[in-house]
Amino acid sequence: MTAHHLEISRLGKTFTTPRGPFVAVEQFDLSLRTGEFVALIGHSGCGKSTVLSMVAGLVPASAGGIILAGKEIDGPGPDRGVVFQSPALLPWLSVIENVLLGVERVFPHGTPAQRRAIAEHHLASVGLGEMLEKLPREISQGERQRVGIARALALAPKLLLLDEPFGMLDSLTRLELQDMLAALLARTGTTALMVTHDVDEALFLADRVAMMTKGPRARVGAVLEVHMPRPRVREAVLEHPDYYGMREELISFLEHQEATPEARAERGLAAIETAASAPDPAQ
Amino acid sequence: MTPQLPEEATKAAPLLELRGVAKHYGSGAHRAPVLEGISLAIGEGEFVAVVGFSGTGKTTLVNLLAGLSTPDAGEVLLRGEPMREPGPDRGVVFQSYALLPWLTVLENVRLAVDAVAGERHRGERELRTKEIVALVGLSHASDKHPRELSGGMRQRVALARALAQDPQILLLDEPLGALDALTRANLQRELAAIALRQRKTVVLVTNDIDEALLLSDRVIPLEPGAAPGEPARIRASFPVAIPRPRDRAALNHDIEFRKLRNELTSHLLALGARRRAGRPIAPPPLPPLEPRVPGQGLPRVVR
Amino acid sequence: MRVRDRVIHALEIGGLDLFVPFVRLATWDEPGEQLRQIGFALGVPALAFVGFVLAWAVVAGRLETSIGAVPGPTQVVAAARSLAEEHRAERDKQAAFEARMAEKKAAALSAGKAWKERRYSGRPTYLDQIATSLKTVFAGFLIASLVAIPLGILCGTSATAYAAMNPLIQLFRPVSPLAWLPIVMIVVSATYTSADPWFEKSFVSSAITVALCSLWPTLVNTAVGVAAIDKDHLNVARVLRLSFAARVRKIVIPAALPYIFTGLRLSLGVGWMVLIAAEMLAQNPGLGKFVWDMFQNGSSETLARIAVAVFTIGGIGFALDRCMIALQRMSSHDAAIA
Numbered sequence: 001m002t003a004h005h006l007e008i009s010r011l012g013k014t015f016t017t018p019r020g021p022f023v024a025v026e027q028f029d030l031s032l033r034t035g036e037f038v039a040l041i042g043h044s045g046c047g048k049s050t051v052l053s054m055v056a057g058l059v060p061a062s063a064g065g066i067i068l069a070g071k072e073i074d075g076p077g078p079d080r081g082v083v084f085q086s087p088a089l090l091p092w093l094s095v096i097e098n099v100l101l102g103v104e105r106v107f108p109h110g111t112p113a114q115r116r117a118i119a120e121h122h123l124a125s126v127g128l129g130e131m132l133e134k135l136p137r138e139i140s141q142g143e144r145q146r147v148g149i150a151r152a153l154a155l156a157p158k159l160l161l162l163d164e165p166f167g168m169l170d171s172l173t174r175l176e177l178q179d180m181l182a183a184l185l186a187r188t189g190t191t192a193l194m195v196t197h198d199v200d201e202a203l204f205l206a207d208r209v210a211m212m213t214k215g216p217r218a219r220v221g222a223v224l225e226v227h228m229p230r231p232r233v234r235e236a237v238l239e240h241p242d243y244y245g246m247r248e249e250l251i252s253f254l255e256h257q258e259a260t261p262e263a264r265a266e267r268g269l270a271a272i273e274t275a276a277s278a279p280d281p282a283q
Numbered sequence: 284m285t286p287q288l289p290e291e292a293t294k295a296a297p298l299l300e301l302r303g304v305a306k307h308y309g310s311g312a313h314r315a316p317v318l319e320g321i322s323l324a325i326g327e328g329e330f331v332a333v334v335g336f337s338g339t340g341k342t343t344l345v346n347l348l349a350g351l352s353t354p355d356a357g358e359v360l361l362r363g364e365p366m367r368e369p370g371p372d373r374g375v376v377f378q379s380y381a382l383l384p385w386l387t388v389l390e391n392v393r394l395a396v397d398a399v400a401g402e403r404h405r406g407e408r409e410l411r412t413k414e415i416v417a418l419v420g421l422s423h424a425s426d427k428h429p430r431e432l433s434g435g436m437r438q439r440v441a442l443a444r445a446l447a448q449d450p451q452i453l454l455l456d457e458p459l460g461a462l463d464a465l466t467r468a469n470l471q472r473e474l475a476a477i478a479l480r481q482r483k484t485v486v487l488v489t490n491d492i493d494e495a496l497l498l499s500d501r502v503i504p505l506e507p508g509a510a511p512g513e514p515a516r517i518r519a520s521f522p523v524a525i526p527r528p529r530d531r532a533a534l535n536h537d538i539e540f541r542k543l544r545n546e547l548t549s550h551l552l553a554l555g556a557r558r559r560a561g562r563p564i565a566p567p568p569l570p571p572l573e574p575r576v577p578g579q580g581l582p583r584v585v586r
Numbered sequence: 587m588r589v590r591d592r593v594i595h596a597l598e599i600g601g602l603d604l605f606v607p608f609v610r611l612a613t614w615d616e617p618g619e620q621l622r623q624i625g626f627a628l629g630v631p632a633l634a635f636v637g638f639v640l641a642w643a644v645v646a647g648r649l650e651t652s653i654g655a656v657p658g659p660t661q662v663v664a665a666a667r668s669l670a671e672e673h674r675a676e677r678d679k680q681a682a683f684e685a686r687m688a689e690k691k692a693a694a695l696s697a698g699k700a701w702k703e704r705r706y707s708g709r710p711t712y713l714d715q716i717a718t719s720l721k722t723v724f725a726g727f728l729i730a731s732l733v734a735i736p737l738g739i740l741c742g743t744s745a746t747a748y749a750a751m752n753p754l755i756q757l758f759r760p761v762s763p764l765a766w767l768p769i770v771m772i773v774v775s776a777t778y779t780s781a782d783p784w785f786e787k788s789f790v791s792s793a794i795t796v797a798l799c800s801l802w803p804t805l806v807n808t809a810v811g812v813a814a815i816d817k818d819h820l821n822v823a824r825v826l827r828l829s830f831a832a833r834v835r836k837i838v839i840p841a842a843l844p845y846i847f848t849g850l851r852l853s854l855g856v857g858w859m860v861l862i863a864a865e866m867l868a869q870n871p872g873l874g875k876f877v878w879d880m881f882q883n884g885s886s887e888t889l890a891r892i893a894v895a896v897f898t899i900g901g902i903g904f905a906l907d908r909c910m911i912a913l914q915r916m917s918s919h920d921a922a923i924a
Contacts, residue, residue, distance in 0.1 A: 108575060110570060118569060118572070157574075172335070173337065173490075234549065238545040377822075385841075395826060
């Protein structure tokens with residue numbers, strides 16, 4: 001079996017609170033192949049963002065390990081590009097200057113012209129080719145989020161991490177940006193892990209959807225393979241015969257997270273067994 | 284189902300109508316047209332959803348329908364007569380809720396009841412206030428101030444206040460946008476029930492396609508202009524022939540619903556794409572550089 | 587809410603946050619944390635104050651002036667005591683005088699003779715002067731508020747009014763009380779001819795000057811607060827078709843209240859500062875006059891007494907500010923603590 005690009009094994013996170021230790025995540029296992037897009041869904045507060053922060057290296061893990069391209073993760077780095085829910089662009093820098101900040105750090109050996117070309121390339125890829133000199137306050141929220149994505153991809157990361165990147169946008173802009181992201185990643189082939197609570201978003205973008213159980217002690221409850229062909233075209237996806245079936249499966253998983261812990265554990269185990277026994281397409 | 288022109292949908296005399304309405308902001312060199320050529324006829328008891336991208340003028344549309352602003356061209360007609368000013372027969376739920384923070388839930392609703400039924404006996408008014416607060420399920424919180432309430436509860440107060448005016452028409456400006464999925468689903472259900480039970484005419488402005496399809500008889504996309512700086516228009520309308528009230532879970536299995544959802548989504552995305560079309564810039568080629576991995580020194584420079 | 591929580595809430599609203607850790611300590615709520623907070627809130631300032639007093643004592647002994655050495659802490663405390671003594675002595679003398687007069691009056695009336703009322707004509711004591719200062723500043727503050735708040739509402743609601751008034755506001759705001767006072771005194775002398783001892787000319791002049799200097803913060807803040815009212819709140823009024831009066835009463839004033847109170851607090855602070863200068867020049871028998879008299883006196887006690895006045899003025903200013911903060915918090919409806 002080929003080694004996975006990203007391997008998360010037995011990941012755990014315990015927070016110390018005045019009321020005692022709080023085990024947010026426990027025994028979280030997930031592996032990603034190169035070029036794969038995996039969506040992580042779950043209820044709010046279940047710990048999805050915590051998992052992502054640990055993979056990004058922003059939060060130290062309490063247990064378990066994360067291996068990216070054969071090396072263990074030890075703190076943040078430009079090999080993992082992160083897109084947050086709110087891009088937090090520096091308001092006194094223009095769009096291209098914001099992207100150049102990261103590019104300068106990762107490509108110090110290039111000429112300024114080359115670095116600018118990199119920044120322009122990625123900004124054009126997200127549709128902002130004509131807004132390079134604009135300031136963040138002059139562009140819309142959706143456009144700012146595009147800058148955030150360009151900024152992360154400009155680092156040529158080995159892994160793209162997205163934490164509910166479109167959560168703050170209105171439904172229609174969200175659809176637009178999903179289309180853009182799908183097309184973009186199809187071209188670059190970057191491996192991506194995205195946290196979201198939007199089931200339709202997960203189905204549209206991902207190759208696999210990992211469903212997280214409800215916290216505390218959250219882990220991967222079940223994994224759904226999304227067999228729809230790439231590149232994903234919105235109309236084709238919505239018309240796909242399995243689409244609503246998969247949608248219902250995801251929704252009912254989320255809804256049943258409210259059920260008894262015993263039933264949940266049972267379901268979780270059964271689902272993992274199902275996922276583990278599914279044939280690995282890479283072989 | 285093919286989209287229809289808005290006027291075809293209502294045969295009886297419309298309750299609320301916009302004819303060729305246009306609205307712009309600013310003047311002279313800084314004039315920014317927001318809406319143009321807007322024609323919309325809403326019949327009594329109809330539930331209409333207006334969907335559009337953010338910033339395309341949906342709030343402007345609500346203000347025009349409420350009489351809070353006047354059009355620069357065209358007419359706004361209420362029961363066939365030109366609308367001159369806002370009034371209690373058109374209840375508005377603002378996007379920001381606009382609850383008066385120094386008043387409790389009960390007092391906020393009482394403000395509307397007193398304004399509309401001021402000449403009635405105080406006991407009667409008090410009773411009605413309590414009724415309305417109970418209707419939206421907030422009796423247990425009637426003495427709380429808005430800052431002590433969650434987003435969903437505040438939304439209910441805003442709705443209660445609008446209902447307290449006993450309006451014939453309800454205008455809702457993205458009322459559920461800021462709420463989490465669970466609360467939103469609950470309030471959608473309640474809104475549908477109240478609208479049906481009290482036979483209200485409702486105009487709901489939203490950017491959520493599923494919400495529009497769940498609640499309304501007709502979905503009307505507010506089309507953004509083809510280029511930035513161009514006004515928004517209304518060109519099509521999508522009737523939703525599924526009987527109300529609708530069950531969210533059952534809809535998932537409904538073939539008609541799925542088809543309509545796909546059509547509406549494609550239509551809106553095409554509009555968005557058209558807005559961005561004409562400006563595709565081919566990305567300049569990436570220089571052949573390898574990223575520097577921290578702790579490993581600089582890669583070889585490839586020229 | 588539990589009793590303790592209610593007490594804490596009252597303390598916070600009243601601007602007495604300092605006492606909250608004590609209350610928490612009494613109920614044994616995180617005692618370590620409370621002790622730390624008390625240490626921080628009380629201990630550090632106490633140490634700083636002690637340090638200040640020591641430094642002062644050291645410096646004071648070394649500086650000589652034409653009217654004696656700069657007073658140190660002990661001399662100032664002694665001066666304060668002597669002022670309190672003088673006040674008591676004066677009150678005793680007054681009581682004795684009035685008792686004598688009462689006797690004489692009774693005797694005269696019973697003997698059928700006419701009696702002319704005679705008032706005690708002693709000097710006002712230090713505490714009397716403090717009272718006069720407070721009366722004057724509140725009078726000026728009241729006048730300022732009665733003028734500034736309606737004007738502020740007008741400026742906030744009408745762009746025309748604002749455009750008309752703004753240049754005048756900007757022009758007169760920076761004017762010092764020392765420049766206003768002569769004009770005010772001349773006008774008051776000419777127009778105010780009542781002999782009512784409650785409202786002496788010096789009192790009126792001082793109060794009006796205080797008002798003129800302190801009305802600007804209230805005016806500007808009220809205007810800003812009214813202009814900053816959420817448009818949606820005004821739209822609610824429009825949809826409900828509220829009358830103008832109802833709109834002002836139910837929406838404009840409650841919405842702008844936090845701003846108005848901020849303005850009032852700033853105005854009171856400015857007024858108190860201006861008062862001392864005004865009293866000095868107008869010879870209103872308050873703290874300002876006290877300082878001036880001491881200065882003119884040039885006795886060995888002068889500097890110590892002026893120092894007492896300095897601490898008194900500062901202390902009262904601080905207390906007034908805390909009262910206004912408490913009022914401000916009570917009126918604030920979005921839980922924003924000033």
